[in-house]
Every structure is written in C-alpha cells, then in structure tokens.
Amino acid sequence: RKEVEQDPGPFNVPEGATVAFNCTYSNSASQSFFWYRQDCRKEPKLLMSVYSSGNEDGRFTAQLNRASQYISLLIRDSKLSDSATYLCVVNGAGANNLFFGTGTRLTVIP
Amino acid sequence: DTEVTQTPKHLVMGMTNKKSLKCEQHMGHRAMYWYKQKAKKPPELMFVYSYEKLSINESVPSRFSPECPNSSLLNLHLHALQPEDSALYLCASSQVMTSTDTQYFGPGTRLTVL
Numbered sequence: 001r002k003e004v005e006q007d008p009g010p011f012n013v014p015e016g017a018t019v020a021f022n023c024t025y026s027n028s029a030s031q032s033f034f035w036y037r038q039d040c041r042k043e044p045k046l047l048m049s050v051y052s053s054g055n056e057d058g059r060f061t062a063q064l065n066r067a068s069q070y071i072s073l074l075i076r077d078s079k080l081s082d083s084a085t086y087l088c089v090v091n092g093a094g095a096n097n098l099f100f101g102t103g104t105r106l107t108v109i110p
Numbered sequence: 111d112t113e114v115t116q117t118p119k120h121l122v123m124g125m126t127n128k129k130s131l132k133c134e135q136h137m138g139h140r141a142m143y144w145y146k147q148k149a150k151k152p153p154e155l156m157f158v159y160s161y162e163k164l165s166i167n168e169s170v171p172s173r174f175s176p177e178c179p180n181s182s183l184l185n186l187h188l189h190a191l192q193p194e195d196s197a198l199y200l201c202a203s204s205q206v207m208t209s210t211d212t213q214y215f216g217p218g219t220r221l222t223v224l
Binding site: 031 | 151153198200213214216
C-alpha cells in the first residue's frame with residue numbers, strides 16, 4: 001500500500017469553478033501534512049501546510065482529518081494561473097522524510 | 111528569503127563522464143536533501159544530510175555520491191550513469207531534520223544521460 005494516495009486526475013474545470021482534491025495517507029503516526037504545487041518542468045513549491053483545525057489562505061482551504069487519515073484542498077474561484085499539479089505530501093513520523101502522492105493535475109479552462 | 115539554488119539547470123552527459131550537481135542555500139538550514147523526479151512521477155528521496163552528516167541513504171546506487179562540504183552547500187557527484195538515470199534532480203533544505211519542518215526546493219537540474 002502506498003504511503004500517500006491521491007487521484008491523479010486530470011481535473012479540467014472552467015474559470016471561477018470550485019474544485020476539491022483529496023488524498024489519504026497510511027501512517028497514522030504522521031505528523032506534518034502539506035500541499036505543494038508543481039508547474040510543468042518546475043520544482044515543487046509549498047502551497048500550504050495543513051493543520052488539524054483547518055486553514056485558509058485566500059481562495060485555498062486545507063483540511064486534515066486524522067481519524068480518517070485524509071487531507072483535502074479546496075480551491076474557490078479558480079483562475080487560469082491555478083493550472084498545475086497539486087502534490088499531497090505527508091511527513092514520516094520521527095524524521096523529515098516526505099512522502100509524496102502522485103499529484104493531481106488541474107487545468108483551468110477559460 | 112526561501113531560496114535554494116541549483117547549478118547547472120541542464121546537464122547532458124555520456125555514460126563514461128564524471129559530473130557534479132551543486133546546491134546552495136543561505137537560510138541557515140541544517141538539513142539538506144536530494145530527490146530524483148522522473149516525468150509525471152512524484153519526487154523520490156535519495157539522500158538526507160543533517161548537520162553536514164549523511165543521515166539517510168535510500169539505497170541509492172554508488173554511481174551517485176553525495177557530499178556536504180559545509181552547511182550551505184550540497185553536491186551530488188555522478189559517475190558511470192545509465193540512461194535510466196535521466197531525470198530532474200531536486201535539492202531541498204529545511205531548518206533541521208524534524209518531522210514538522212517545511213522543505214524548500216531548488217529549481218532542479220534536468221539531467222540527460224546519453
């Protein structure tokens with residue numbers, strides 16, 4: 001079983017739409033959770049960390065459900081510039097060893 | 111400043127060549143990482159250095175040899191690579207090697223082995 005699983009998509013949505021991504025993780029002892037964004041042929045860039053209480057940054061909202069071991073990312077009012085691959089990332093317990101999901105490809109269409 | 115720099119951006123090498131990838135950060139981070147990323151796949155951890163000492167080697171073949179000359183620099187020496195080693199090599203750093211620290215990635219070196 002993979003450490004982190006996420007739907008690879010692709011998700012094709014019109015501008016202004018709301019889109020949600022989910023991922024699940026297998027290690028219940030995991031301590032840190034992140035969403036990274038990766039543009040084509042570029043490096044992953046931290047989008048946001050994910051906290052148990054949920055956190056919001058502008059149009060982006062991240063949620064963590066420890067009991068069900070899943071993480072979500074909600075993007076409201078999608079922009080063309082949101083087109084990218086979104087990587088769900090979970091830190092292994094006890095060490096800073098990141099486990100990446102396969103990424104979800106989002107394309108926002110005009 | 112959350113910048114990690116990597117050189118070169120692109121590298122083409124033959125299977126008999128010896129080359130090195132370089133990574134630098136000036137954020138005072140004491141943990142540095144090498145990842146390998148193939149097309150349409152997530153990054154895979156190769157090595158982790160903590161306080162200039164190798165902490166994790168994810169069973170990487172010996173044709174890849176990491177080096178951490180000081181707390182700001184991380185090198186990856188390449189020798190006798192195979193075409194299947196062609197990939198994007200990403201360097202990352204974090205404050206320390208704990209499970210809650212955010213890792214910041216460099217732009218990567220795109221390596222092609224002929």
